[in-house]
Amino acid sequence: MDVTGRLEGRVAIVTGAGQGVGEGIARKLAAEGACVVIAARRAATGEPVAESIRAAGGVAECIVTDVTERAPIEACVAGTVGRFGRLDVMVHNAFAGGVASRLEETPADVWFQMSRTSAWASFWCAQAAHPHLEASDQGRLVLVTSPSGVEGSANIPLYSPAKAAQRAMAKSLAREWGPSGITVNCIAPVAETPALAGAFEQVPELRGAIEARTPLGRIGDPVADIGGVVAFLAGPDAGYVSGQTIVCDGGSFLGL
Amino acid sequence: MAEPSSSEIATTAPGRVRVVGTGPLADELSEALRRRGADVVGADDGIDRLDAMVFAPWDPAVVRPVPFDELTDADFDRAWQQTMDAAIDACVAARTDFAGRGGRIVLTTPTTAFAGGAEYAHWAAAAEGVHLLAKSTARQWGPEGISVNSLAVDPARVLADAVVAGPVSIAAPAVPGAEPGDVVAFLCSPAAAGLAGQTLTVDGGLWM
Numbered sequence: 001m002d003v004t005g006r007l008e009g010r011v012a013i014v015t016g017a018g019q020g021v022g023e024g025i026a027r028k029l030a031a032e033g034a035c036v037v038i039a040a041r042r043a044a045t046g047e048p049v050a051e052s053i054r055a056a057g058g059v060a061e062c063i064v065t066d067v068t069e070r071a072p073i074e075a076c077v078a079g080t081v082g083r084f085g086r087l088d089v090m091v092h093n094a095f096a097g098g099v100a101s102r103l104e105e106t107p108a109d110v111w112f113q114m115s116r117t118s119a120w121a122s123f124w125c126a127q128a129a130h131p132h133l134e135a136s137d138q139g140r141l142v143l144v145t146s147p148s149g150v151e152g153s154a155n156i157p158l159y160s161p162a163k164a165a166q167r168a169m170a171k172s173l174a175r176e177w178g179p180s181g182i183t184v185n186c187i188a189p190v191a192e193t194p195a196l197a198g199a200f201e202q203v204p205e206l207r208g209a210i211e212a213r214t215p216l217g218r219i220g221d222p223v224a225d226i227g228g229v230v231a232f233l234a235g236p237d238a239g240y241v242s243g244q245t246i247v248c249d250g251g252s253f254l255g256l
Numbered sequence: 257m258a259e260p261s262s263s264e265i266a267t268t269a270p271g272r273v274r275v276v277g278t279g280p281l282a283d284e285l286s287e288a289l290r291r292r293g294a295d296v297v298g299a300d301d302g303i304d305r306l307d308a309m310v311f312a313p314w315d316p317a318v319v320r321p322v323p324f325d326e327l328t329d330a331d332f333d334r335a336w337q338q339t340m341d342a343a344i345d346a347c348v349a350a351r352t353d354f355a356g357r358g359g360r361i362v363l364t365t366p367t368t369a370f371a372g373g374a375e376y377a378h379w380a381a382a383a384e385g386v387h388l389l390a391k392s393t394a395r396q397w398g399p400e401g402i403s404v405n406s407l408a409v410d411p412a413r414v415l416a417d418a419v420v421a422g423p424v425s426i427a428a429p430a431v432p433g434a435e436p437g438d439v440v441a442f443l444c445s446p447a448a449a450g451l452a453g454q455t456l457t458v459d460g461g462l463w464m
Contacts, residue, residue, distance in 0.1 A: 070329065103393060104348045111344070119336050119381055124326070126377075130325060150389025152453055160392045161340060161385035168384035171372025175422045176324055242371060 013082040016094030019044025019155035022192030024222020035241030039065035061063040067121035077128040087132035089234040092125040093144035100202045107173035118162035139182035183242040190249040191220040216250035270294035270444035271307030276346040278316025288437030308360040308444035309350035314414035321375035335378035356395030356403025362443045363391040366411040367463040373421030395452035410459035
């Protein structure tokens, strides 16, 4: 791993870092020198990510975290500060429940999963992290949303409100926490992940539709294309960027 | 002014409209719709035909600021979860009562959804969630003849304290005193059938 040190001395939590976009973000933050907590629902996915970051010369630890409840998130933050002494960057990326359905037929447990992992977990992650972000001279909250949270979705109609809630929360917290120097932003990625692979299984024509609409002609890489943008938002160069959503999708969505 | 012809009435009258929600905004929109010829029914009125549904749950008595550090799970549930659940239920019920003939759905939202609000993270989440529910249902139900759009209003109408939320704009309103009555009536009328997932903001031009 090429450690460039832009985040040297910083401590970050990335939820949902056992795979996909979260893993990509965690690897990139570690490569930039941050101590990274892999907050994964299952040790079976989180531990190998932490181990491979350590094997490459980075600092990482897995803390098993179920983001559908408040207590595990608070325990993850407390565990992180106990282990590393501080928390500078909270990245909430974990998400579950993206199952295609008609709105009128969406099972209650599917909506519950989306609502809990997106809106509720953003609330809990932000609240638990806040005192530590305030104590940092570079406090950063990054919420991972989706282009569907801006455009709406015919396939997974409630995915969009769940993801939209995060943008409105980020703007609100940008206002509320700005006076203490904390920045709050969102990224809306499209990347090659197990979640997207699952979406392609449910809606086979989706891959072609995305690629056809993407000027850069490919679906993003979780480390290079997505992690790098989060590293920027987490780092010293983004101190005057707050309340924004950066859409990382190869130029597909041009509505902002 | 000449009386409109019957064909003009058919495309501009709101028809039978269900207004879901309580508070000054729901009351104002209901009254505006009645004045423009709509048959306004409540959420629980048994009916045999529905043409449009307006979701207007925002009530300053409830839409109160809470500093984020003091926000409880009960606060977040009341703002985000209960508003979204009510919006979903209202949309699904309206679709059922359109009975396959199509119809119009108007989901209102304060512009806090777009601008954010200090001490209003929980309500901003709900407002933007409702805004995106309009886009998703517009996409999914459009082929059934159901047009779904958003009507955005000035936070001063529906927030208990729009000042603490922070300014939407540094500019003065371009059109002071703008009222949403004509726009909601239009969005409920057959004339709006070709609009899908759009947001008409009637706040005097604070949010652009």
